[in-house]
Amino acid sequence: MIMQIATTPGSDRYVITVSGEVDLATSPELDTAIIAAIESGTSSVAIDLTDVSFMDSSGLGVIVRGLKRCREADKDLDLVITNERVLKVFGITGLDQVIPIHDSIEDI
Numbered sequence: 394m395i396m397q398i399a400t401t402p403g404s405d406r407y408v409i410t411v412s413g414e415v416d417l418a419t420s421p422e423l424d425t426a427i428i429a430a431i432e433s434g435t436s437s438v439a440i441d442l443t444d445v446s447f448m449d450s451s452g453l454g455v456i457v458r459g460l461k462r463c464r465e466a467d468k469d470l471d472l473v474i475t476n477e478r479v480l481k482v483f484g485i486t487g488l489d490q491v492i493p494i495h496d497s498i499e500d501i
């Protein structure tokens with residue numbers, strides 16, 4: 394499945410909605426979207442991974458780099474994850490203890 398990205402810029406929160414598979418081939422596109430969100434001037438970035446069916450280590454790397462960039466820019470980064478397979482990856486790596494994970498955008 395091909396990854397798709399939709400963005401919703403806002404003054405308080407820039408939302409990046411991702412669907413499909415985040416892997417070596419598609420993760421650069423997510424990286425570009427995160428950089429654009431940070432550079433938009435918003436105070437926080439939310440990445441909605443609700444419709445992501447698979448994420449490999451390259452996708453995790455992009456998220457970690459995004460977290461580092463957000464911290465350097467004094468911005469918050471939140472994730473929305475409901476898929477158990479994707480949640481498990483964040484749990485195994487310990488990233489669920491570092492990045493806030495929510496059940497929906499409304500919960501942020």
